Amino acid sequence: MAVGRIPAGKHLNRNRLALGPDAQEIAKTTHWSLLRDADAIAWLVLDRAGESTNTLSEPVMTELETLLGQVEALQPKGLVLRSGKPGGFIAGADIRDFAGVSQTDVVEGRMTQAHALIDRLAALPMPSVAVVHGHCLGGGLELALACRNRIAVEGAVFGFPEVLLGLHPGLGGTFRLPALIEPLEAMKMMLTGKSVHTAKARRLGLVDAVVEERHVVNAVKAAISGELKPTKRGAGLSRFSFYRGLAARKMRSMAAKRAPEEHYPAPHRLIDLWEHHGAGKKEVMQKEEIHSFARLLTGETAQNLIHVFFLRESLKAGGKGASGIAHVHVIGAGTMGGDIAAWCAARDLRVTLSDLDEQALAAAIGRAGKLFDKRLHSGVARRDASDRLTPDFAGDGVKQADLVIEAVAEKAEVKRKVFGMIAPLMKKDAILATNTSSIPLKELRTAVPFPERLLGLHFFNPVARMELVEVVSHDRVSDAALARLAAFCGSIDRLPALVKSSPGFLINRVLTPYLTEAFVMLDEGVQKETIDQAAVSFGMPMGPIELADRVGLDICLEVARTMQSGLDIALPDVPGWLESMVAEGRTGRKAGRGLYTYDRNGEPRKSTKYPEPHSAITDRLILPMLNTCVTCLREGVVGDEKTLEGAMIFATGFAPFRGGPLRYARTRGVEEIVGALERLQAQHGDRFKPDPHWRKLPAN
Numbered sequence: 182m183a184v185g186r187i188p189a190g191k192h193l194n195r196n197r198l199a200l201g202p203d204a205q206e207i208a209k210t211t212h213w214s215l216l217r218d219a220d221a222i223a224w225l226v227l228d229r230a231g232e233s234t235n236t237l238s239e240p241v242m243t244e245l246e247t248l249l250g251q252v253e254a255l256q257p258k259g260l261v262l263r264s265g266k267p268g269g270f271i272a273g274a275d276i277r278d279f280a281g282v283s284q285t286d287v288v289e290g291r292m293t294q295a296h297a298l299i300d301r302l303a304a305l306p307m308p309s310v311a312v313v314h315g316h317c318l319g320g321g322l323e324l325a326l327a328c329r330n331r332i333a334v335e336g337a338v339f340g341f342p343e344v345l346l347g348l349h350p351g352l353g354g355t356f357r358l359p360a361l362i363e364p365l366e367a368m369k370m371m372l373t374g375k376s377v378h379t380a381k382a383r384r385l386g387l388v389d390a391v392v393e394e395r396h397v398v399n400a401v402k403a404a405i406s407g408e409l410k411p412t413k414r415g416a417g418l419s420r421f422s423f424y425r426g427l428a429a430r431k432m433r434s435m436a437a438k439r440a441p442e443e444h445y446p447a448p449h450r451l452i453d454l455w456e457h458h459g460a461g462k463k464e465v466m467q468k469e470e471i472h473s474f475a476r477l478l479t480g481e482t483a484q485n486l487i488h489v490f491f492l493r494e495s496l497k498a499g500g501k502g503a504s505g506i507a508h509v510h511v512i513g514a515g516t517m518g519g520d521i522a523a524w525c526a527a528r529d530l531r532v533t534l535s536d537l538d539e540q541a542l543a544a545a546i547g548r549a550g551k552l553f554d555k556r557l558h559s560g561v562a563r564r565d566a567s568d569r570l571t572p573d574f575a576g577d578g579v580k581q582a583d584l585v586i587e588a589v590a591e592k593a594e595v596k597r598k599v600f601g602m603i604a605p606l607m608k609k610d611a612i613l614a615t616n617t618s619s620i621p622l623k624e625l626r627t628a629v630p631f632p633e634r635l636l637g638l639h640f641f642n643p644v645a646r647m648e649l650v651e652v653v654s655h656d657r658v659s660d661a662a663l664a665r666l667a668a669f670c671g672s673i674d675r676l677p678a679l680v681k682s683s684p685g686f687l688i689n690r691v692l693t694p695y696l697t698e699a700f701v702m703l704d705e706g707v708q709k710e711t712i713d714q715a716a717v718s719f720g721m722p723m724g725p726i727e728l729a730d731r732v733g734l735d736i737c738l739e740v741a742r743t744m745q746s747g748l749d750i751a752l753p754d755v756p757g758w759l760e761s762m763v764a765e766g767r768t769g770r771k772a773g774r775g776l777y778t779y780d781r782n783g784e785p786r787k788s789t790k791y792p793e794p795h796s797a798i799t800d801r802l803i804l805p806m807l808n809t810c811v812t813c814l815r816e817g818v819v820g821d822e823k824t825l826e827g828a829m830i831f832a833t834g835f836a837p838f839r840g841g842p843l844r845y846a847r848t849r850g851v852e853e854i855v856g857a858l859e860r861l862q863a864q865h866g867d868r869f870k871p872d873p874h875w876r877k878l879p880a881n
Contacts, residue, residue: 198267198314199397200224208251210244214265215251222405223257228265235266237320238275239291246298252305259308259405262328269315271324273342274352279478280487288475292351296467299353303327310404312397313337313388318376323352326361330404330411333379333388334397340376344440346490347483347838349451351474356466359459361412362386364419365428368455372436372448378558386412420460429456444720444838447477481848485840492827492841496649496678499824500671502664506612507531510573510582512599514538516771517616518588519545520644523552526570528673533571533578542572552645579606584669586638588616591739593624600628600635612662614638619689619740621747622655622682633659636666639686640675641832642732649831650675655682678828683818684747687825688832689740690813692728694805694868696737697753699725702801704756708791709776715794716802720836725802726776727785730769734776738763750812751868801865804858806835808872810842815874843878851875 201218208215216224225248229235252260264270282288302309302324311317311325314334322339325331333339341350341358349355350371359367362385370377382388389412392400403409418424429452436448450473458466477483507530511522514536522534526549536542549570553563571578579585585607589595596615607613613635615625626632637653650670654663663679670677680687699712703726713724729737741755762768762775769775770783777785810825819825826841839845846854854875861869 198263198265199312199394200226200263201261201398201401207255208248210248212241213244213248215248217255217257220402220405221258222261222401223252223255223259224261224263225252226263226265227271233266234268235264235271235321236273236275237271237324238278241275242295242298246301249298249301249305252307257307259310259401260305260328261401262309262311262324264314266315270311270313270317270337271319271321272316273319273321276346276487276490279346279483280491281484283479285475285479288478289471292471292474295352296471299323299327308405308407310401312401313339314394316376319343319350319354320352323350323354323357326354326357330390330409331388332397332400332404332409333382333391334394335379335391337379337382337388337391338376339378339382339387340374341371342374342376344372344374344445344447344451345486347445347447347480347486348474348477349447349454349470351470351478353467353470355451355454355470356459356463358387359419359455361414363414363417364455364459368428368432368451371451372432380558386414388412422460425456425459429453444836445482446480447483450477482838485838485844488840488844489827489830489837492823492830493648493676495823496676496827496831497671499667499679500669500675500677502668502671504665504668504672506583506665506669506672508533508578508582508584510535510576510578510585511588512536512576512579512585512603513588513616514541514545514572515588517640517642517644518586519548520552520642521586521588521616521640522570523549524644525673527553527556527566529569530673531569531571533573533582535573535576535578539574542574546570546572556645576603579603580608582611583608584612584614584666586614586616591618591620591736593620596620596625597628600625604629604631610634612636612666614666616640618736619685619743621684622653626655626657632657634662636662637682637686638666638670639688641688647832648674648676649688649828650677651686651688651828651832652677652679653682653686654679676827676831678819678824678832680819680824680828681817683816684743685740687813687819687828690744690818691806691809691829692833693740693744694752694809695802696725696729697741698801698805698868699729700756700759701753702798703776707798708788710787710791711794712798712802713787714791715798718794719799719803720839722834730775730777730779730785733769733771734759735763735768751866751870753868800857801861804854804861805869807842807846807854808858808869808875811872811874811878815872847878847881851878 201222201224204216204218204224206214206216212229214226227235309328310330311328312332314337317325317339341354343349366385379391383391389409390400432452440448442449454469454473458469509525509530510533511518512535514534522532526532553566557563587599589599615637616639618639622637626635629635636658639651641647652666667677685693702712709726713726716724738759745752766772767774770779773779779785813819822843826843829835829842830837835842855871858869858871
């Protein structure tokens, strides 16, 4: 039976979510149910039909307006807003309603109607309570803010992630949140997009009570009766314009470091709103919020970031399903192997980690503890994660593991030797995955008797921050093993990008011309800070010189050699100084010195005096990446544009506000890109020769 056809009360009961005793359904729409319990309290339950998660679409809001009218006529003792989804409250607006929007006046009209509805909820003559479990984000939080009280079920998460879409809150969040909690904390939540968990939400005053699910009904009764007093921290010094001006200047300075205004205007418009209207009349702030939100939504940055949101959803969909993987054995306790093991343990998997070096094992366990402290939000969760991660010097875990991940040195002969030792010990249905960053699997599969269960599983550094994982197939891999490994990525909250085995796979294949061109420019005498600034100004998270140090110059050298020997493409020769630096141990950030030297915090020491980059430098870095993306599409290294675009954004940080490399190319103009490549080819050689597939790209 479809969820939409189950009465809300039964659905809540089935998922052990509390509802008032003897609640009777008195109205039902497609997405909402209105119930009344024995204490004359109305329960308005959202259970969006045909969706796994509640979001606020236009039909959802229209139905809410109708039911609020019934609530006003019913005059219950109080109103409770709940979700019928076991996963959470409301995840925000339905982003599908935002894509392709271009008319500012139309957006303003729609938002004005939505505000009138939220205001109507806030003005109800009876007490209103939002009961929140799971996620409560964006428009969902704005709906909860319109209620008199908010009760959180232990484990709830609250946030305003709109800034990640190039927006700021648009349903009253910009004025209701600062009016409820300390304004600077409110601005921090909205400017960073970071969520706060239950305990912090209570400390901030965002919620009035935190309860276990079994105590929800009693907490609701206390709220309706007035025993649970609403929390309100007040505006404090923020009511003074002088104070807001000082705070706004500091906010702008911090925002500019993370999100330059020319690329990401939303944080700066939010600061403007708060500085100029934060202590004025609510009606003025509301009008300005609507106007600012509409202009941002119809702007290029927001539309590109919405495109990126759907790219992420597409990759995420590839990780659905059951993997059957409960025990992971990782071989190699270096930075990558140790961090992969820690991440899997933090995501509820049993993990054994082996290495021939006991000190490396100890260091990896130490790093894992720091990860758990940072990422897990309770002592119990941290303890359980530590219990799931077992140092395994003898390597016995390989016999019980459902998945064995090899993360040893990036040398084919070393990996083949490891495979030969462990293959006879593995379970008959276990998957063997290599974390190689560039070695074609056909060079490795000869070392195992089951090539159909050997795949690539290429994580990126740092593992805890980089969402994308390349799942690498070859022509003898089984579909079942490929599907299981993709589902495994989904189970550990990672985005699987399915690519075919080829030197460098997708990401390193695309990054190699980017890095090697930077090395060529170094040889030409261009200052490294100038090169890096050209990339950062374009929108990359860091420049190619710093990236090479971050990846490790030894890894860069091995990848470059693999690419040169395995592909018939024009690449610059590996510079002699790179080989010398690696031989001397100057391998980059991990060694404390590479192309830059690094301080004790791992930050590069850069000169503040360098020539400003010009557009020719930017094109020499960026256009070879775009050209290689098109080559990978033509060769079938990646199956479709969505996977390519998403992989580039979530693995390399390719300027998200540009929407992806091919979206950028189309915005700039494919013919213009091809012409620029041809000019660079005439000036610098065939490594810039445009791929013939440019002419076959669809217009959209």
